[in-house]
Amino acid sequence: MLALVLSQWLTTSQIRRITGAKVYEDKVIYRGKVARYEYDDVVSYGGKVFPLQKRWKGKKLYVRADQLAPLLIHMGGSWMWDAAAKRFFRGKPNIRFLMGKVGDGYRITITSKSGKYRVSEGEDSIAVVVRGLYGKFWRIVGDGNFVSVVKVIQYRDSTRFVIHLGARANGYTVAERRGTLRINISKLQPKRAERITVVIDPGHGGKDAGAVGNGYREKDINLSVALKVAALLREKGYRVILTRSKDRYVSLYSRARLANRSGAHLFVSIHCNASRDPNASGMETYFLSESRTSQERAVAILENSAIRYDIGFVEPKEPVGAILGDLLQNLLLEQSYRLAMSIHGTALEMALAKDRGVKQAGFYVLKWVMMPSVLVELGFITNRREAKKLANGKYQDRLAKAIALGIEKYIRKQQGGK
Missing domain, CATH: 3.40.630.40 (Zn-dependent exopeptidases)
Incomplete structure (x- = not known):
């Protein structure tokens, strides 16, 4: 229960007071729409699944606010979660994120009206900071081959995408043109070692x-x-x-x-x-x-x-x-x-x-x-x-x-x- 002291965990009454969303043990109701828990920490809505952890502490039910915010966007709301300030704010998504297979490789496309991107490389990952708001997902699952998962960290005026490369990803190139960032990931062609x-x-x-x-x-x-x-x-x-x-x-x-x-x-x-x-x-x-x-x-x-x-x-x-x-x-x-x-x-x-x-x-x-x-x-x-x-x-x-x-x-x- 130590995690509950972190400020991204809010009680259901706090969430209702701030956003108007009603979170129960088995469902979330917002703007007359219902998202239901399929498993302990996963809800489904509109054919999509969203991680949404909930924990009881005493008689109070706590929910991960950073995971709830993307669900509320899909349910017609405008609430987002600022990972730095640890609070809700109203915003409208203005970043487009796409990824998929292209030929023998894989392409990630990020489009923002600001056209401002900052790219850095980590261990088996690529981090992209974009000026603008995304807010649609907390995590984006890749194909496993080229991209395992994309972690999305939302701030009040920018979004950070951390792209974790998959098991068959090799190198990648980054190109920016007319406000669109393209990351092309090539396929790994392993060479057999001489020794077993x-x-x-x-x-x-x-x-x-x-x-x-x-x-x-x-x-x-x-x-x-x-x-x-x-x-x-x-x-x-x-x-x-x-x-x-x-x-x-x-x-x-x-x-x-x-x-x-x-x-x-x-x-x-x-x-x-x-x-x-x-x-x-x-x-x-x-x-x-x-x-x-x-x-x-x-x-x-x-x-x-x-x-x-x-x-x-x-x-x-x-x-x-x-x-x-x-x-x-x-x-x-x-x-x-x-x-x-x-x-x-x-x-x-x-x-x-x-x-x-x-x-x-x-x-x-x-x-x-x-x-x-x-x-x-x-x-x-x-x-x-x-x-x-x-x-x-x-x-x-x-x-x-x-x-x-x-x-x-x-x-x-x-x-x-x-």
Whole structure:
């Protein structure tokens, strides 16, 4: 509840007094129009979805005012939220923002009557400050390939767009003409590394702890096992890239982008599972596809939860098959399945854990990589006995050995060996 002391959180009575909007547990009423909550923190209106967080503190319901303002604009109002002053003000949108695919690339177009833009570059992002008002969205979701998300920060007389590049984005150019700014993003064409390159991805990290159970944090176990896997593979002469080598947060898109840029041959993401059932146990290995069962969907939701740190509460809409061409997608699915079977089978041969099978699910971190990729669930951190094993250094050594050996077996078979 600490977040509620921040001034962008207002009570429903404050919001009604200032804007006239009535916010309830299940809906928002404004100017005779109704927007309804589809999920806990998402409302829908006019065929669009808007993140709108709400929290109870005592008997008072608080709402994120900065998220409410764009919804009110779509409902016919003129209220905007000044991120600097932390207050509502009246304004009319006069900035046009468009983005979409153009040929093999992607284009973002920003048009403002003022014609005044300031562009700066960040880590995997482009920031554009425009003189004028936008106010229509708090976040704009991209295609995932070229743009992951655009964060919109509204001020009283200017708007800041922070464009986070997607997993397949390469370089970009910026051009301004007659009051319109165009950002053209080119497609990444990865080069294969001469040596076999494996990306090991310790799931979660930093502000994203992952699953927590029995006094253990998933992010810590993931990292410990991943470092051991990397060391074993390097001893065998493989080039290994870790998406993180310490306790820090790395977005799902940045992980995929790192793998694509490196020209890696394989991508292995390491995680721990969790369940409401404290007796659930065992190891399972996933490759990318649409989830087929409710249990597979539940695991995907758990591991995809880190996306909230990247794009708020709005989900990219591309189906799995739309990410890559069908032939390439099918080839990668087949190879990913073989990689999953090799790792999982090796772990079973070593009698490490109960067999929960090789499964399919739509994990974001696998969706954006252009190489065979799998996600290994080492065991259940919510099972007291299994959590204790997962945190044990000697057991982690055995897990790492199974994963590294499974990867090596897969590579040998792909190269025509046994």
